[in-house]
Amino acid sequence: xxxxxxxxxxxxxxxxxxxxxxxxxxxxxxxxxxxxxxxxxxxxxxxxxxxxxxxxxxxxxxxxxxxxxxxxxxxxxxxxxxxxxxxxxxxxxxxxxxxxxxxxxxxxxxxxxxxxxxxxxxxxxxxxxxxxxxxxxxxxxxxxxxxxxxxxxxxxxxxxxxxxxxxxxxxxxxxxxxxxxxxxxxxxxxxxxxxxxxxxxxxxxxxxxxxxxxxxxxxxxxxxxxxxxxxxxxxxxxxxxxxxxxxxxxxxxxxxxxxxxxxxxxxxxxxxxxxxxxxxxxxxxxxxxxxxxxxxxxxxxxxxxxxxxxxxxx
Numbered sequence: 001x002x003x004x005x006x007x008x009x010x011x012x013x014x015x016x017x018x019x020x021x022x023x024x025x026x027x028x029x030x031x032x033x034x035x036x037x038x039x040x041x042x043x044x045x046x047x048x049x050x051x052x053x054x055x056x057x058x059x060x061x062x063x064x065x066x067x068x069x070x071x072x073x074x075x076x077x078x079x080x081x082x083x084x085x086x087x088x089x090x091x092x093x094x095x096x097x098x099x100x101x102x103x104x105x106x107x108x109x110x111x112x113x114x115x116x117x118x119x120x121x122x123x124x125x126x127x128x129x130x131x132x133x134x135x136x137x138x139x140x141x142x143x144x145x146x147x148x149x150x151x152x153x154x155x156x157x158x159x160x161x162x163x164x165x166x167x168x169x170x171x172x173x174x175x176x177x178x179x180x181x182x183x184x185x186x187x188x189x190x191x192x193x194x195x196x197x198x199x200x201x202x203x204x205x206x207x208x209x210x211x212x213x214x215x216x217x218x219x220x221x222x223x224x225x226x227x228x229x230x231x232x233x234x235x236x237x238x239x240x241x242x243x244x245x246x247x248x249x250x251x252x253x254x255x256x257x258x259x260x261x262x263x264x265x266x267x268x269x270x271x272x273x274x275x276x277x278x279x280x281x282x283x284x285x286x287x288x289x290x291x292x293x294x295x296x297x298x299x300x301x302x303x304x305x306x307x308x309x310x311x312x313x314x
Contacts, residue, residue: 003059003060004226004228006059007055007056007059007060007228007232008228010052010055011052011228011232014048014052015235015239018044018045018048018239019239033100033101033243033246034246035246035247037246038243038244038245038246038247039247041242041243041246042240042243042244042247044243045236045239045240045243046076046240048236049072049076049233049236049237049240050069050072052068052232052236053065053068053069053072056068056229056232060226060229063224063284064224064226064229066284066285066287066288067221067222067223067224067226067229067284067287068222068229068232068233069288070221070284070287070288070291071218071221071222071229071230071233071234072233072236072237073288073291073292073295074214074217074218074221074265074269074291075214075217075218075233075234075236075237075238076237076240077258077261077262077265077291077295078210078213078214078217078237078262079210079214079237079238079240079241079244080244080248080255080258080262081210081259081262082206082207082210082241083241083244083245083248083249085206086104086203086206086241086245087245087249088159089159089199089202089203089206090103090199092159092160093159093176093195093198093199095181095195095196095199096181098181099181099196100245100246101242101246102181102196103196103199103200103203104203104241104242104245105242106200107199107200107201107202107203107204107207108203108204108207108238108239108241108242110200110203110204111203111204111207111208111238111241112235112238112239114204114205114207114208114211115207115211115215115234115235115238116231116235118208118211118215119215119218119227119230119231119234122215122216122219123225123227123230126219126225133219133220133273133276134273134274134276134277136216136219136220136270136273137216137220137269137270137271137272137273137274138270138274139216139270140213140216140217140220140266140267140269140270140273141266141267141270141271141274142270143213143263143266143270144262144263144264144265144266144267144268144270145263145267147259147260147262147263147266148259148260148263148264148267159202162202164201164202164205165198165202168193168198168201172193173190173191173192173193174192174193174194174195174197174198175187175192175193175194175195176195177194177195179194179195179196181196182194182196183196183197183200184197207238213266214234215234217266217269218230218233218234219273220269220270220272220273221269221284221287223281223284255298255299255302255303256302256305256306257298257301257302257305258295258298258299258302259298260298261294261295261297261298261299262294262295262298264294264298265290265291265294265295268287268290268294269287272287
């Protein structure tokens with residue numbers, strides 16, 4: 001077997017065992033996930049992702065390992081914006097807390113399928129039309145500037161005006177009730193879809209919107225264009241979303257400036273990609289350092305600002 005095939009095999013085995021452990025030992029159906037359990041799960045997924053990075057170092061080399069960690073951190077930070085939107089979705093539909101974990105699990109698994117499809121399409125496009133990377137770079141710079149200049153634009157998300165929500169209501173028989181966490185119910189011999197079904201579809205399709213930023217970003221970070229690194233960094237980041245949701249849902253306002261940190265990273269990555277037009281390449285470790293500084297700095301600044309504002313509150 002080739003090193004790439006071995007890496008995929010190890011990734012598949014680790015992923016299967018991790019999902020079984022997460023579902024079997026750390027989560028129970030219809031159980032509310034506490035802050036402590038969410039922290040354990042979040043640490044579990046992060047450590048597992050970093051451990052796979054060590055394996056990539058051993059199997060592929062230092063540069064590929066740094067690219068993997070950089071891509072994972074970028075995807076993980078972008079997924080935090082997903083969390084804020086997920087919180088708004090659950091708040092809008094007002095389903096019971098003990099059904100949130102199940103809805104998130106199914107929605108995230110669907111999101112992974114969509115990500116694999118988008119990444120595969122991106123790989124084909126980049127392989128056939130290498131110049132498309134420069135379009136990705138310009139798009140990232142534009143997106144970064146737009147995100148930086150708009151404060152907390154995720155608050156503007158309104159599930160009621162979402163095109164997918166409108167489509168489901170128009171073409172499917174939907175009952176806007178929790179219905180005990182069921183996805184489909186029968187009333188008077190007719191089949192109806194519940195809020196749980198709508199939420200799962202919204203979670204999966206909402207991630208597609210965020211993938212439009214994150215997938216070009218990961219292509220920019222992974223200069224080697226190693227498909228295994230692109231796939232695994234994305235999947236590990238998305239799998240950690242569920243525990244991250246329960247960890248952050250009570251602390252939305254504490255990360256007010258994280259968005260600006262992500263924006264700076266996107267601009268840097270976009271410029272890094274455009275610089276290759278002039279045959280100027282930024283080393284992988286520089287990208288990792290920039291990502292760490294921007295994200296850590298924005299988080300620390302956000303927390304400190306929130307603490308100072310709370311201290312001034314009479």
